[in-house]
Amino acid sequence: MPVDSSPAAVTLTGELSAADVTAIGAGARIELDPGALRRVAANRATLEQILSTGTAVYGISTGFGALVSNTVAPELQRHLQVNLLRSHAAGTGAPLPPEVVRGAMAVRLNGLLLGHSGVRPLVIERVVQLLNGGCVPHVPRTGSLGASGDLAPSAHAFLPLLGEGRAYTADGELVDGARALAQIGLEPLALESKEGLALINGTHFMSAIGALLSVRVASLLDAVDLVTAATIDALRGNLAAFEARVHRLRPLAGQARAAAHIRAALSGSSRTAGPGSARLQDAYSLRCAAPVHGAAREGHRFFDELVGADLNAVTDNPLVFEDPDEVISAGNFHGQSLALAFDTLRLTLADLGSISERRTFRLLSPSLNGRLPAFLTRDAGASSGYMVIQYTAAALVAELRALAQPVSIDSISTSDNQEDHVSMGMTAAMMALEAAERLEKVVAIELLCACQALDCDPGAPGGPVGRLHAAVRSRVAMLGEDRPPADDLDGVLPVITGGVAAAIMREAVE
Secondary structure (H helix, E strand, O other), X not given: OOOOOOOOXXXXXXXXXXXXXXXXXXXXXXXXXXXXXXXXXXXXXXXXXXXHOOOOOOOOOEOOHHHHHOEOOHHHHHHHHHHHHHHHOXXXXXXXXXXXXXXXXXXXXXXXXXXXXXXXXXXXXXXXXXXXXXXXXXXXXXXXXXXXXOHXXXXXXXXXXXXXXXXXXXXXXXXXXXXXXXXXXXXXXXXXXXXXXXXXXXXXXHHHHHHHHHHHHHHHHHHHHHHHHHHHHHOOOEOHHHOHHHHHXXXXXHHHHHHHHHHHHOOOOOOOEOOOOOOOOOOHHHHOHHHHHHHHHHHHHHXXXXXXXXXXXXXXXXXXXXXXXXXXXXXXXXXXXXHHHHHHHXXXXXXXXXXXXXXXXXXXXXXXXXXXXXXXXXXXXXXXXXXXXXXXXXXXXXXXXXXXXXXXXXXXXXXXXXXOOOOOHHHHHHHXXXXXXXXXXXXXXXXXXXXXXXXXXXXXXXXXXXXXXXXHHOOOOOOOOOOOXXXXXXXXXXXXXXXXXXXXXXXXHO
C-alpha cells in the first residue's frame, strides 16, 4: 500500500472518497456530521409513519427473498431483523483483511447517512463506537454474490453490534461479540424494524475493496512508469518515442501522462538516445510503454468512476422516500457496475504485468540486452545471476492472466429463482485484490533487474531514476555472487508497495 498519510479522523457526511475509505481502513477515527444525522432521524420518522398505517413493506412485514409472500406478524418484526443477521452469516474461508472490513462498514454508514434507509441515528452511532473502540468484526471472505448486496459478509460484520458473532479487539484477540462490546463499554443493540436489512443489503464490501484498490493502483501506475524509465535507461533506449508532440496526435489523457512521466524520469540521463541516434527504434515493450500504460490509466479512470458512484450511493432495499411518503422496493443493491469495473481492472493489471515481464526478459537475455552481461552476472555460466527471477515473473503473469477471467457474466440463480441474476461482484473484487498483489511483485522484479543493469553498465541515469536506484540499493545490495533472488525480491518489494517509487515519480512531475 502507499505510504500512509491518513488523517487522524474522517467525518462521514454522505460524501465519501476512496482516500477517505483508505484512511478509515488504515485506522482513522470516524466522526459523524450532525446535519446528516438529523436527515437520518427525519427519514426514520417517515418510515414509522408509513408503518403506522398498516402498509405492507418488504423485509419488515414480509420475509426475505423468495419468502416475500410470507407475512410477518407485528410482534415478530423486531425479531425478524435479528434472525436476518443470524441466518445470513453464512460465509466461509479466511477472514477479510481488517482494512476491508473497516472500509466496508464505513461505506455502509455513509449510505445510511443519505437518509433513505429508515434506520435510527443510534444504529449508525453504535457502529462508529464499535470501530473507534478498535473492534474489527471477523468476516469470512467467501459468501457474497454481489446482488441483494453483500449479504453474508455484512451479516458477519454487524452481528457483533448485537453481542453475537466474533470480532478482533484492539489487541488483535478474536473474541465473541458480547465480549468485544463489553471491552469497550457497549451494550448489545436492539434492532428495530428495517434496521437489520439496512445494515446488510448493499454494495459496501465491493465498494470498499474498490476504494482501496483505486488508491493502491493509482500508486502502482506511477511506480510502473518510473520503473519502465529505469529499464529504458539501463538498456540505453531511445527517448524520442516519448516526445510530447507524438502523444498530442493521439488524444488519450492516460497515454500523454505516461509519456510525460517517462520523459521526466529520464531527464538528465547521459544514457538514453535522442533524435538522430543510430538506434532508430526500440522493441515494443520499451517504445510502446506510453500507449500501453496509458490504456491502463484509462481502465483505472473507468474503474474509479464506477466505484466512486457506489461510495456515495444508497444501495439497500427497500428505500424510504418523503414528499410523498413512500417505501419503494428496487434493485440498487445489484453490483453489476462494480463487477464490470473489477473485471476491467483485472484486465488492466494483467496487461501491465505482461509488458513488465517482457522488459525484465530483455534486461536479462544476452541476445537482447546489448552491452549488458548475460542474466546480469559477471560470472555467467558458473553463476546464474537473476535468470530464474524472470521465471517467477512469468509465473506471476500466468496467474494474472487467469485472474483476468471475467466473472461479471457468470450468474448463478438463488433464493428459489427470486434472485435469478447476480453480479458475482464480490468474487471479482477479491480476484482484483489478488491481481494487484501479483502485479506489484512483477514490477518489483523488473525494478530489481533494472537496478542491477544500471550497476553493470555505469553511466549517469535520469535524476528520478537515480533516486529510485538509491532507494533500492539502501535495501538490496548489487548482486555479485549468486544468492537467493527471493530475498532480494522481498527487500525491493516495499519500494513498490510502500509508495516510494510512486512518490519519486510524482515529485518529478510536480
